Amino acid sequence: MSIQNTGEQDIRDIREAQSRFFASGATLDYQFRITQLKRLLQATQTWEKQLLEALWIDLHKSGQEALLTELSIVTGEIKNHIRHLKSWMKPKRVCTPLKMMPSNSRIMSEPLGNALIIAPWNYPVQLLLNPLVGAISAGCTAILKPSPYVPNVSAVIEDMISDTFDKEYIAIVQGNREVNALLLSQRYDIIFFTGSPSLGKTVMKAAAENLTPVILELGGKSPCIVDKDADISIAARRIAWGKTLNAGQTCIAPDYLLIHEECKAQFIKAFEKELHKLHGKNIKESRHYVRIVNDKSFERIKRYMQDGDIVIGGETDTRERYIAPTLLDNVKSSSPVMQEEIFGPVLPMMTFTERSKAIEFVCQREKPLALYYFGKESDGFELLKHTSSGGACINDTIMHIANENIPFGGVGNSGMGHYHGEESFKAFSHQRSVVVTPTWLDLPFRYMPYKMFGLVKKLL
Numbered sequence: 330m331s332i333q334n335t336g337e338q339d340i341r342d343i344r345e346a347q348s349r350f351f352a353s354g355a356t357l358d359y360q361f362r363i364t365q366l367k368r369l370l371q372a373t374q375t376w377e378k379q380l381l382e383a384l385w386i387d388l389h390k391s392g393q394e395a396l397l398t399e400l401s402i403v404t405g406e407i408k409n410h411i412r413h414l415k416s417w418m419k420p421k422r423v424c425t426p427l428k429m430m431p432s433n434s435r436i437m438s439e440p441l442g443n444a445l446i447i448a449p450w451n452y453p454v455q456l457l458l459n460p461l462v463g464a465i466s467a468g469c470t471a472i473l474k475p476s477p478y479v480p481n482v483s484a485v486i487e488d489m490i491s492d493t494f495d496k497e498y499i500a501i502v503q504g505n506r507e508v509n510a511l512l513l514s515q516r517y518d519i520i521f522f523t524g525s526p527s528l529g530k531t532v533m534k535a536a537a538e539n540l541t542p543v544i545l546e547l548g549g550k551s552p553c554i555v556d557k558d559a560d561i562s563i564a565a566r567r568i569a570w571g572k573t574l575n576a577g578q579t580c581i582a583p584d585y586l587l588i589h590e591e592c593k594a595q596f597i598k599a600f601e602k603e604l605h606k607l608h609g610k611n612i613k614e615s616r617h618y619v620r621i622v623n624d625k626s627f628e629r630i631k632r633y634m635q636d637g638d639i640v641i642g643g644e645t646d647t648r649e650r651y652i653a654p655t656l657l658d659n660v661k662s663s664s665p666v667m668q669e670e671i672f673g674p675v676l677p678m679m680t681f682t683e684r685s686k687a688i689e690f691v692c693q694r695e696k697p698l699a700l701y702y703f704g705k706e707s708d709g710f711e712l713l714k715h716t717s718s719g720g721a722c723i724n725d726t727i728m729h730i731a732n733e734n735i736p737f738g739g740v741g742n743s744g745m746g747h748y749h750g751e752e753s754f755k756a757f758s759h760q761r762s763v764v765v766t767p768t769w770l771d772l773p774f775r776y777m778p779y780k781m782f783g784l785v786k787k788l789l
Contacts, residue, residue, distance in 0.1 A: 334504035440468030442518030463753025544746030556704030571726030630673035
């Protein structure tokens with residue numbers, strides 16, 4: 330199945346229609362927004378079967394994994410917004426200093442306006458619809474651009490969105506990078522992009538032409554550090570799960586392993602054992618093991634296996650685009666597998682003897698989207714104090730994305746801005762400062778020629 334590119338004139342027509350619709354004020358009321366959130370929730374339930382089937386066809390993603398990592402996250406986000414939207418929309422009263430009395434101050438949330446949301450292929454449902462929830466609750470319109478690399482998923486989402494919303498409010502645009510360029514040539518009030526750092530730079534350059542704010546959810550090489558005090562069996566299980574989830578095609582997957590030299594041999598045995606617990610002895614036959622998205626990615630990931638000694642895995646099947654979970658030893662820090670985001674089931678392993686050296690290694694590289702530490706909690710917090718990452722877990726992987734009450738996003742090369750829960754509402758909103766000054770009292774101190782300035786100075 331292939332996706333047809335949306336034409337340039339169609340893109341312009343959609344953009345202009347959404348601009349007119351937003352200008353009408355239709356999206357401003359609470360009742361409108363809550364109704365649209367409920368419609369989206371109903372749509373995800375109505376189209377669940379088709380979405381699951383499409384995810385299986387495009388990625389070999391099992392129904393259970395699709396529900397856990399895609400649909401349940403979206404429906405949970407929608408329900409959270411439905412519960413809290415009224416309170417989020419209310420103007421917030423804030424303290425006003427004595428020098429400004431008798432004024433009072435508030436912060437109002439107003440929608441930014443017309444949004445463009447561009448999603449990747451690895452979690453094509455979650456990473457397209459989760460930002461949409463924030464756009465709807467904030468009162469924006471949205472143009473959605475799914476990935477052409479998962480054509481069946483993109484086609485189902487197009488049918489779902491078209492069946493649920495009018496194009497002048499929420500519309501789907503399909504196609505390749507040429508379509509991305511056409512989209513980015515238009516003016517928006519916010520652009521939300523999830524993808525690689527290199528493409529993030531392209532988006533940011535285009536946004537700069539119109540001073541459009543951007544939220545960039547990118548990636549990078551997320552380190553996983555296993556210290557000598559770690560529970561090795563638990564560490565192996567949670568790292569194996571985090572690395573084989575979606576076959577490692579996750580922006581916050583453990584990208585490389587820094588392990589204390591004393592734990593290395595024990596970890597290798599435990600890691601292989603946990604892989605078999607998760608996927609069986611014949612991992613290729615596991616219904617829960619995803620395939621690589623396309624031939625180009627397959628060949629790229631396969632080449633990484635040449636950058637070290639394979640101690641676990643290494644099996645591939647070109648026809649199925651299957652790559653077994655693979656642990657590499659004797660890896661050089663200068664090799665390609667340690668320079669580029671892997672985005673696949675290959676895990677390079679390097680050792681350290683002092684935690685300070687692991688910290689130094691991480692800090693010498695671009696700031697990652699996630700950082701994982703296994704060991705004593707106190708040592709984990711000490712390590713976090715001396716490093717930087719978009720998010721982090723101590724004695725776990727991936728799970729920080731599952732809590733809608735904490736922000737998710739990158740820092741530096743791994744992105745800017747964040748979302749989830751109330752942060753999604755704020756991401757698509759402008760926090761407008763308002764000072765209200767009554768007319769029953771008009772103190773003369775602030776006016777020229779500044780009489781009694783000595784008293785005023787004390788209040789400043």
